[in-house]
Amino acid sequence: xxxxxxxxxxxxxxxxxxxxxxxxxxxxxxxxxxxxxxxxxxxxxxxxxxxxxxxxxxxxxxxxxxxxxxxxxxxxxxxxxxxxxxxxxxxxxxxxxxxxxxxxxxxxxxxxxxxxxxxxxxxxxxxxxxxxxxxxxxxxxxxxxxxxxxxxxxxxxxxxxxxxxxxxxxxxxxxxxxxxxxxxxxxxxxxxxxxxxxxxxxxxxxxxxxxxxxxxxxxxxxxxxxxxxxxxxxxxxxxxxxxxxxxxxxxxxxxxxxxxxxxx
Numbered sequence: 001x002x003x004x005x006x007x008x009x010x011x012x013x014x015x016x017x018x019x020x021x022x023x024x025x026x027x028x029x030x031x032x033x034x035x036x037x038x039x040x041x042x043x044x045x046x047x048x049x050x051x052x053x054x055x056x057x058x059x060x061x062x063x064x065x066x067x068x069x070x071x072x073x074x075x076x077x078x079x080x081x082x083x084x085x086x087x088x089x090x091x092x093x094x095x096x097x098x099x100x101x102x103x104x105x106x107x108x109x110x111x112x113x114x115x116x117x118x119x120x121x122x123x124x125x126x127x128x129x130x131x132x133x134x135x136x137x138x139x140x141x142x143x144x145x146x147x148x149x150x151x152x153x154x155x156x157x158x159x160x161x162x163x164x165x166x167x168x169x170x171x172x173x174x175x176x177x178x179x180x181x182x183x184x185x186x187x188x189x190x191x192x193x194x195x196x197x198x199x200x201x202x203x204x205x206x207x208x209x210x211x212x213x214x215x216x217x218x219x220x221x222x223x224x225x226x227x228x229x230x231x232x233x234x235x236x237x238x239x240x241x242x243x244x245x246x247x248x249x250x251x252x253x254x255x256x257x258x259x260x261x262x263x264x
Contacts, residue, residue, distance in 0.1 A: 005205055006203070009171075009203075009204040009205060012171060012174070012204075013167050013170070013171070013204070015059065016058045016059055016167075016170045016171065016173075016174055017059060018057065018059050018060075018061045018064075022061045025061075025116065026052065026061070026066055026117070029066070029114065029117075029119065030048055030066055030068055030119065033068055033093070033112065033119055033121065034046045034068060034070070036092065036093060036095075036096045036097075037070055037089065037092055037093070037121065040092040040095070041070075041072060041073075041076070041088075041089075041092060042072065042073035042075070042076075043070055043071065043072060043073075044071045044072065044073060044126070045070075045071040046068060046069060046070045046071065047068075047069050047148075048066070048067065048068060048069075049067045049068070049069045049122070049147035049148075049150075049151070050065070050066065050067030050120070050147070051064070051067075051185065051186075051189075052064070052066050052067065053067075053147070053151050054150060054151050054154040054155075054166075054189070055154070055155075055158075055166050056154065056166055056169050056170060056173065056189055058170050058173050058174055058177070061116065061117045062116055062117055063177075064117055064118070065111075065117070065118040065119065065120050066117060066118070066119045066120070067109070067119075067120045067122060067147075068119060068120065068121050068122065069122050069124055069132070069147060070089070070121060070122065070123050070124065071124050071125065071126060071132065072085075072123055072124065072125060074125055074126070076088070076123075076125075077125050077133075080140060081135075082135035082136060082137045082140055082141070082142070083105070083135075083137045083140070085123050085135050086105045086109070086110055086123065086135055086137050087105060089110045089121055089123050090103055090104070090105055090110045093110060093112060093121065097112060100112055100113065100114060101113050101114070101115065105137060106120070107136065107137060107138050108122060108134055108135060108136055108137070108143065109121055109122045110123075122134055123135065127144055127229075129229070130146070130229075131144055131145060131146035131149070131227060131229060132144070132145055132146060132147075143231075144227075144229045144230060144231075145225070145227060145230055146227045146230075149226065149227050150186075150226070150227070153193070153226050154166070154189065154193070157193050157196075157197075161196065161200075161201050162201075164201040164204075164207070165192065165193070165196060165201065167204065168192060168196070168201060168204060168207050168208065168211070169188070169189055169192050171204065171208060172188050172192060172208070172211060173185055173188060173189075175252065176188060179248060180238050181237050181238050182236075182237060182238050182239045182244075182245065182248050183219075183235050183236065183237055183239070183245070183248075184233065184234065184235050184236070184237045186233065187223055187233050187234070187235035188235070190223045190225075190226065190233065191211075191215060191218060191219070191223055191235065192211060193226075194218070194223065195210070195211055195214045195215065195218065196210075196211070209253065212249050212252040212253035213253050215249045215253075216246055216249045216250055216253060219235060219242075219245050219246055219249050220242050220245070220246060222234050222235065223235065
């Protein structure tokens, strides 16, 4: 029986991975998008970020988004220019991707909806005291962040857990997808890092049970962005109350045995 559970989790782990061919497609596509922007704007640097770079993105690729960070010359910066900046990037992309189904301004990014996956282009500026500033076109403000730090933290924490943290995080995100994305994905990643600090992940089944056990309490609270100048991250997405958020964790924890059919 234990062998069956072990093999089932191994299969789940494999099912959450995107394929080598998909990785190749992502690589080519993101390089092309970056070249388009670099040909039109004064770009200081650009790089991949988000769950793809943190290795926490889950299949299917068609439901995922690839984040590209583009650091621009400060001459483009305007104190109240969040909307204008995103619209400028959108116009640049529309010149090349004329037949792409949809290119739209989306909060903090310009979203390119390709046939097989989505690319989010996030324009940014170097921040005076380190990190970057990105636009929030909804709240008309600049957000301080550093996605490179997020990648480094996830990598370091995964190493501390002998490579077992990222698979657990992916399974948690698979569960979240299964319950209609009740929680913000990045929040769950940070929550997992915090919950598993100084804890040994002996196997995926007990690790998930431990996460849901401790999560019943900590899901009530925001999580501090590990970047020192970052803010508090709210975990609720498609749940409206703390009580409902706790209930989802209670349901997950109270099952006698966590198994792949429950998560995926």
